[in-house]
Amino acid sequence: MPTKKTHEEFKAEFEAKFDGVLELRGSTYKSARENISVYCPKHGAFEKTASALLRDNRSRHPCPNCVKELLVEEVNSAWPDYL
Numbered sequence: 382m383p384t385k386k387t388h389e390e391f392k393a394e395f396e397a398k399f400d401g402v403l404e405l406r407g408s409t410y411k412s413a414r415e416n417i418s419v420y421c422p423k424h425g426a427f428e429k430t431a432s433a434l435l436r437d438n439r440s441r442h443p444c445p446n447c448v449k450e451l452l453v454e455e456v457n458s459a460w461p462d463y464l
């Protein structure tokens with residue numbers, strides 16, 4: 382039986398997971414299914430559902446622009462120097 386999280390509980394989980402990567406700023410958690418605005422220090426604000434943010438363990442960077450940059454870096458570093 383899922384219990385409803387409070388904003389404080391969500392904030393604690395969010396900070397434990399995204400400390401230094403994303404900020405909550407003034408956003409208020411309402412429910413797991415509702416979009417919440419989070420702030421990427423590099424790219425600015427974007428929205429995701431609260432449950433998606435906490436559920437996705439594969440990515441420490443839920444910011445779509447950070448993900449793009451990380452992919453580009455991987456491709457660049459995999460590229461041999463002599464080419």
Ligand SMILES: [Zn+2]
Nearest residue numbers: 421424444447
């Ligand atoms: Zn970003």
